[in-house]
Amino acid sequence: GQNIDQPTEMTATEGAIVQINCTYQTSGFNGLFWYQQHAGEAPTFLSYNVLDGLEEKGRFSSFLSRSKGYSYLLLKELQMKDSASYLCAVLDSNYQLIWGAGTKLIIKP
Amino acid sequence: IAGITQAPTSQILAAGRRMTLRCTQDMRHNAMYWYRQDLGLGLRLIHYSNTAGTTGKGEVPDGYSVSRANTDDFPLTLASAVPSQTSVYFCASSDSSSTGELFFGEGSRLTVL
Numbered sequence: 361g362q363n364i365d366q367p368t369e370m371t372a373t374e375g376a377i378v379q380i381n382c383t384y385q386t387s388g389f390n391g392l393f394w395y396q397q398h399a400g401e402a403p404t405f406l407s408y409n410v411l412d413g414l415e416e417k418g419r420f421s422s423f424l425s426r427s428k429g430y431s432y433l434l435l436k437e438l439q440m441k442d443s444a445s446y447l448c449a450v451l452d453s454n455y456q457l458i459w460g461a462g463t464k465l466i467i468k469p
Numbered sequence: 470i471a472g473i474t475q476a477p478t479s480q481i482l483a484a485g486r487r488m489t490l491r492c493t494q495d496m497r498h499n500a501m502y503w504y505r506q507d508l509g510l511g512l513r514l515i516h517y518s519n520t521a522g523t524t525g526k527g528e529v530p531d532g533y534s535v536s537r538a539n540t541d542d543f544p545l546t547l548a549s550a551v552p553s554q555t556s557v558y559f560c561a562s563s564d565s566s567s568t569g570e571l572f573f574g575e576g577s578r579l580t581v582l
Contacts, residue, residue, distance in 0.1 A: 364511070368509075390567070390569075391568075391569050393569040393570065401575070401576075402559060402573035402574060402575050402576055403512070403559070403571075403573050404573070405570050405571065405572075408569065408570060447511070447512070449511075449512075449569060450569075451567075451568075451569040455566055455567045456514070456527075457512075457514070457569050457571070458511075459511035459512040459513075460511050461509060461510055461511045462511065
């Protein structure tokens with residue numbers, strides 16, 4: 361079966377750096393996506409990786425290793441507004457998005 | 470402001486009743502999707518439409534139906550609601566069916582008693 365694993369919950373301190381890991385086993389691969397979802401709101405697109413390596417976008421970076429079935433989302437200079445759930449999703453060979461359950465990130469002052 | 474509009478935002482429904490969740494987008498996106506989100510589970514695809522006039526079944530289609538008469542509208546119908554359909558429902562769209570960059574509506578919280 362297809363599976364995406366990510367930690368259920370993480371806690372970090374304001375101003376620090378946090379890395380949220382995602383491992384996947386899917387039928388084929390056409391890209392990995394990270395979404396941010398604040399409590400009670402809709403998910404919003406953060407990043408997309410299709411080739412190995414690091415993609416940087418401001419305070420957020422996303423890394424992909426296709427051979428290891430592994431990605432991480434790196435958040436720098438954490439702010440209170442970064443408290444949210446972060447969803448990892450993979451586009452499989454049929455172009456269907458397979459979603460992880462999400463990682464709830466709690467930021468403490 | 471362009472985007473996706475869902476209605477209603479919240480609804481309490483008696484079991485056995487029929488309910489339609491509405492979804493409208495003004496971005497002229499070809500593909501549209503209905504997901505449900507339950508605590509501890511990832512987003513689960515109910516139905517999708519790659520283009521107007523076509524629909525397909527997702528991971529959890531039982532008890533739900535959809536139609537796509539035009540590009541903008543993609544309503545989701547629960548023919549006879551059951552308590553296990555209590556969930557938050559998200560409509561989403563993308564400019565093509567081969568991308569994972571989706572735009573989501575604000576969600577419809579449905580409680581079936």
